Amino acid sequence: MIPELGTLALVIALLLASAQAFFGLVGAHRNKLSWMQAVTPAVAGVWVFVSFAFGILTYSFIVHDYSVGYVATNSNNELPLMYRVAAVWGAHEGSLLLWIEILATWALLVAAFSKSLPIAFRARVLGILGMVGVGFGSFTLLTSSPFTRLLPAAAEGADLNPILQDPALAIHPPMLYMGYVGTSVAFAFAVAAMLSGRIDPAWSRWTRPWTVAAWMCLTVGIALGSWWAYYELGWGGWWFWDPVENASFMPWLASTALIHSLAVTEKRGLFKNWTLLLAIFAFSLSLLGTFLVRSGVLVSVHAFASDPSRGMFILGLLLFFIVGSLTLYAIRAPSLKSDGGFELISRESFLLLNNALLVAAACLILVGTLWPLVMDAFNLGKISVGPPYFNMVFLVPTLPLLALVGIGMHAGWRRSALGGKRRTLALIAGGALLVSMVVTLVFYGGFGLPLTVVGFTGALFVMGSALIDPISRWRNKQGISRAALGMAVAHFGVGVFVIGISGVASYKIEKDVSMGPGDSAEIAGYRFNFIGTENVRGPNYDALEARVKITRAGTPVADLTTQKRKFKIQAMPMAHAGIAVAWNRDLFVALGDELGAGKWSMRLQYKPLVRYIWIGAVIVALGGLIATLDRRYRVPRTADALLPADAATDKVS
Amino acid sequence: MTPRRKRLFAIAGILAGVGLATAVALKAFDNNLQYFYDPSEVVAGKAPLDKSIRVGGMVTKGSVERKPGSLEVQFLITDFAQSVKISYTGVLPDLFREGQGIIAHGRLHDGVFVADEVLAKHDEKYMPPEVAKSLKKPVPPAPEGRT
Numbered sequence: 105m106i107p108e109l110g111t112l113a114l115v116i117a118l119l120l121a122s123a124q125a126f127f128g129l130v131g132a133h134r135n136k137l138s139w140m141q142a143v144t145p146a147v148a149g150v151w152v153f154v155s156f157a158f159g160i161l162t163y164s165f166i167v168h169d170y171s172v173g174y175v176a177t178n179s180n181n182e183l184p185l186m187y188r189v190a191a192v193w194g195a196h197e198g199s200l201l202l203w204i205e206i207l208a209t210w211a212l213l214v215a216a217f218s219k220s221l222p223i224a225f226r227a228r229v230l231g232i233l234g235m236v237g238v239g240f241g242s243f244t245l246l247t248s249s250p251f252t253r254l255l256p257a258a259a260e261g262a263d264l265n266p267i268l269q270d271p272a273l274a275i276h277p278p279m280l281y282m283g284y285v286g287t288s289v290a291f292a293f294a295v296a297a298m299l300s301g302r303i304d305p306a307w308s309r310w311t312r313p314w315t316v317a318a319w320m321c322l323t324v325g326i327a328l329g330s331w332w333a334y335y336e337l338g339w340g341g342w343w344f345w346d347p348v349e350n351a352s353f354m355p356w357l358a359s360t361a362l363i364h365s366l367a368v369t370e371k372r373g374l375f376k377n378w379t380l381l382l383a384i385f386a387f388s389l390s391l392l393g394t395f396l397v398r399s400g401v402l403v404s405v406h407a408f409a410s411d412p413s414r415g416m417f418i419l420g421l422l423l424f425f426i427v428g429s430l431t432l433y434a435i436r437a438p439s440l441k442s443d444g445g446f447e448l449i450s451r452e453s454f455l456l457l458n459n460a461l462l463v464a465a466a467c468l469i470l471v472g473t474l475w476p477l478v479m480d481a482f483n484l485g486k487i488s489v490g491p492p493y494f495n496m497v498f499l500v501p502t503l504p505l506l507a508l509v510g511i512g513m514h515a516g517w518r519r520s521a522l523g524g525k526r527r528t529l530a531l532i533a534g535g536a537l538l539v540s541m542v543v544t545l546v547f548y549g550g551f552g553l554p555l556t557v558v559g560f561t562g563a564l565f566v567m568g569s570a571l572i573d574p575i576s577r578w579r580n581k582q583g584i585s586r587a588a589l590g591m592a593v594a595h596f597g598v599g600v601f602v603i604g605i606s607g608v609a610s611y612k613i614e615k616d617v618s619m620g621p622g623d624s625a626e627i628a629g630y631r632f633n634f635i636g637t638e639n640v641r642g643p644n645y646d647a648l649e650a651r652v653k654i655t656r657a658g659t660p661v662a663d664l665t666t667q668k669r670k671f672k673i674q675a676m677p678m679a680h681a682g683i684a685v686a687w688n689r690d691l692f693v694a695l696g697d698e699l700g701a702g703k704w705s706m707r708l709q710y711k712p713l714v715r716y717i718w719i720g721a722v723i724v725a726l727g728g729l730i731a732t733l734d735r736r737y738r739v740p741r742t743a744d745a746l747l748p749a750d751a752a753t754d755k756v757s
Numbered sequence: 758m759t760p761r762r763k764r765l766f767a768i769a770g771i772l773a774g775v776g777l778a779t780a781v782a783l784k785a786f787d788n789n790l791q792y793f794y795d796p797s798e799v800v801a802g803k804a805p806l807d808k809s810i811r812v813g814g815m816v817t818k819g820s821v822e823r824k825p826g827s828l829e830v831q832f833l834i835t836d837f838a839q840s841v842k843i844s845y846t847g848v849l850p851d852l853f854r855e856g857q858g859i860i861a862h863g864r865l866h867d868g869v870f871v872a873d874e875v876l877a878k879h880d881e882k883y884m885p886p887e888v889a890k891s892l893k894k895p896v897p898p899a900p901e902g903r904t
Contacts (some may be wrong), residue, residue, distance in 0.1 A: 448763065448766065464778050492788065618828045676900065695851065700823070701825035702826070705847070705849070
């Protein structure tokens with residue numbers, strides 16, 4: 105009975121979402137106040153019923169209701185409570201429910217925090233979000249209901265895939281989806297703007313915090329996924345250019361371009377068309393990502409069992425939203441004129457370059473991701489595009505970007521002589537180069553790869569450059585707006601991130617060895633001593649645990665254990681790596697197979713500076729958070745909201 | 758600068774950028790496309806020698822051989838019509854075992870496929886799509902009931 109309540113709640117939510125779309129869009133079109141006022145209760149209703157359905161599925165997992173097919177496939181009596189809850193989004197059906205739950209939450213937030221927007225505009229935004237909700241709600245109900253009964257009920261569940269039984273993975277999907285789905289808000293603002301034919305600084309000011317918030321979640325979500333892959337998959341890599349990783353990274357690149365382009369649209373009223381296109385582009389890439397993951401067309405860690413009808417449905421949704429919004433764009437774009445120009449050296453042109461480079465990177469990654477599908481569709485052979493392609497097409501646009509970020513932050517609007525800052529920047533650049541060369545030579549004994557010093561220099565330059573403004577303002581006892589501080593923090597984070605990549609890419613050491621108890625092996629001056637093995641027991645697995653003591657020049661460094669876990673239900677073996685963390689490196693050991701003659705295969709790794717990759721990503725997200733909290737986004741609850749951005753708050757950022 | 762000259766600069770810049778990006782992408786693309794071959798194609802000589810490719814199939818039961826204590830392992834993969842011998846040195850993935858569908862990256866050399874990476878995906882129910890498509894016969898049901 106209870107699972108049926110879940111289905112019923114979803115049906116009601118779907119109807120309410122249709123009402124939200126209809127009253128929002130048609131109400132605004134016909135200018136009927138009462139219709140537009142009906143949108144807010146509809147949004148709240150959608151959220152209540154979707155959350156209810158979500159709660160029911162969670163409940164079914166908690167009480168082990170194996171008469172629900174989805175629960176029977178993805179849970180088990182011995183699965184700890186935390187993972188039973190996380191199992192709700194552990195496979196296809198439930199993760200779609202999470203998708204619409206998060207969409208409903210974004211819509212609710214928009215409804216709650218946009219009371220001061222013009223009512224027709226607000227109704228349109230919520231109406232578009234309603235349409236997205238209808239699309240995904242019907243997709244869930246028609247092709248992938250998580251509440252489908254399994255009769256007779258299973259006596260015991262088939263267990264959650266063991267690689268998903270991990271704390272980071274429990275929060276990775278919700279975070280990532282917050283970002284993914286959050287791009288629909290920027291999209292809704294863009295479509296609403298095109299419908300009303302009005303794009304002005306006020307519009308960008310309303311759109312910016314939502315876009316930044318979604319982008320921030322996406323940043324954290326991607327970083328969590330990367331961190332998880334690093335320690336859980338036991339490979340010690342942090343990014344694999346896996347198609348599904350790319351699927352989340354492309355919207356991130358587009359969103360990053362969008363938040364920068366929105367800045368220009370807000371401050372200078374330029375790039376309007378481009379900003380709209382980027383909003384459409386970012387959302388389309390999110391939908392494309394959903395399609396790639398959900399349709400099973402990809403060879404990937406994330407590919408769930410394939411079902412052509414699901415793929416077709418999402419492809420239909422994708423085409424509907426892309427074609428619809430682009431058609432609208434084609435009709436409206438010619439009437440949107442950007443006012444005013446700018447000089448070749450100005451903040452505008454730096455941001456334009458930033459956009460061009462980010463979009464170029466996104467497009468090249470898109471080509472590499474989709475090419476195998478195209479080749480396969482035309483029977484031209486089964487190919488895969490290797491990581492070196494992605495590294496190349498990513499580095500070529502982003503390395504210049506690093507230099508541009510460092511300089512562009514200090515360029516003024518309209519025209520710029522960098523003025524007094526030119527000297528400071530040159531000093532920082534010189535210092536960064538010197539420090540990079542010394543550090544690589546002294547600590548790592550060589551310049552590493554051709555790009556190593558370039559990477560470190562660029563990273564230090566951006567970090568230094570990001571600190572100029574906060575430090576000088578603090579010295580002069582001037583305040584700094586949260587937007588400006590957020591920008592500085594985010595750019596500083598980019599530098600930290602690049603330090604991590606440069607370090608690990610240039611100086612990592614990986615070695616597979618055959619060792620028995622008592623044997624030892626050395627990498628990067630660290631000696632790994634294999635002490636012995638013993639059997640241990642986890643809640644739902646048995647494991648063989650190997651102890652490894654690491655010493656350096658005779659002094660103990662770390663005492664690690666690595667396990668080969670065998671999960672009872674799925675009978676699936678899985679390595680659990682042992683990692684010793686320090687500020688400047690990770691030491692990583694993963695137990696492989698028994699090789700006979702008392703030996704085991706083991707993978708030993710030395711990963712210098714690897715932590716800074718994720719620390720950097722978190723700092724970037726933190727910058728986003730600070731910027732979202734800027735005072736000027738707290739739109740006053742008066743008609744002032746209709747006026748263009750007021751000049752008073754404009755000076756700082 | 759006049760608006761016309763400015764526009765000229767912008768267009769030239771964009772064209773140069775697009776051209777450069779295309780050139781880089783094509784070059785990188787060309788060097789990094791890896792083709793997939795199934796064992797029948799390899800045996801028929803359709804796969805290039807000493808070039809980085811991928812092969813895939815089911816690991817033949819009873820074919821895994823290694824000298825005790827050695828990291829080097831050899832095994833056969835099959836599409837149930839032909840088999841290819843694979844040699845690999847290193848830690849095998851967790852889910853590698855006989856009867857499992859795998860994909861190997863590497864080069865064909867003297868009739869043996871020397872793999873530098875072996876992939877078995879993370880779900881025991883999962884079979885790489887290329888492998889599933891290339892099998893010449895359906896997978897025989899596993900004796901223990903779960904496949």
